[in-house]
Amino acid sequence: xxxxxxxxxxxxxxxxxxxxxxxxxxxxxxxxxxxxxxxxxxxxxxxxxxxxxxxxxxxxxxxxxxxxxxxxxxxxxxxxxxxxxxxxxxxxxxxxxxxxxxxxxxxxxxxxxxxxxxxxxxxxxxxxxxxxxxxxxxxxxxxxxxxxxxxxxxxxx
Numbered sequence: 369x370x371x372x373x374x375x376x377x378x379x380x381x382x383x384x385x386x387x388x389x390x391x392x393x394x395x396x397x398x399x400x401x402x403x404x405x406x407x408x409x410x411x412x413x414x415x416x417x418x419x420x421x422x423x424x425x426x427x428x429x430x431x432x433x434x435x436x437x438x439x440x441x442x443x444x445x446x447x448x449x450x451x452x453x454x455x456x457x458x459x460x461x462x463x464x465x466x467x468x469x470x471x472x473x474x475x476x477x478x479x480x481x482x483x484x485x486x487x488x489x490x491x492x493x494x495x496x497x498x499x500x501x502x503x504x505x506x507x508x509x510x511x512x513x514x515x516x517x518x519x520x521x522x523x524x525x
Contacts, residue, residue: 399468408487412444415494418501427505431514434505441502445495448502 398407418441427437442448469475479485 393464399465399472402484402488408484409491411491411494414440414444415498419494419497422497422500423504428508431509431512434509434512434514438502438505438509441498441505445498445502448506 402409427433472478476485479488
């Protein structure tokens with residue numbers, strides 16, 4: 369029965385895996401290791417900084433500073449929502465991790481006891497702060513008329 373469920377889930381998810389298969393497979397394979405908190409996601413410095421004060425006026429003086437700050441956030445966070453690319457890769461990876469995770473009995477309990485769930489919550493909070501910071505910086509860039517990225521330029525027109 370479980371095998372049939374796995375085959376069905378993979379068949380439904382197959383189009384999503386047409387993306388960068390190596391990255392998706394690697395993410396899925398790391399799920400059990402992350403669940404027992406052996407492999408932890410490092411929180412990048414730019415996200416830790418954003419967590420401290422996402423609405424800081426630092427690096428907002430001119431378009432060059434804004435471009436650098438936005439580039440650093442884009443490198444860590446990936447494409448912004450309006451780029452269209454973010455949803456495709458995230459979905460394939462999420463589906464693969466979900467399928468692998470479904471075979472781990474008592475996964476939620478294991479994640480809480482091992483500390484993996486808490487570490488994931490801390491990482492997610494840092495990502496949320498980074499997304500808020502990026503939105504704030506993009507708003508300032510638009511106000512100043514910066515031509516940093518097609519998404520900012522297209523939205524400004």
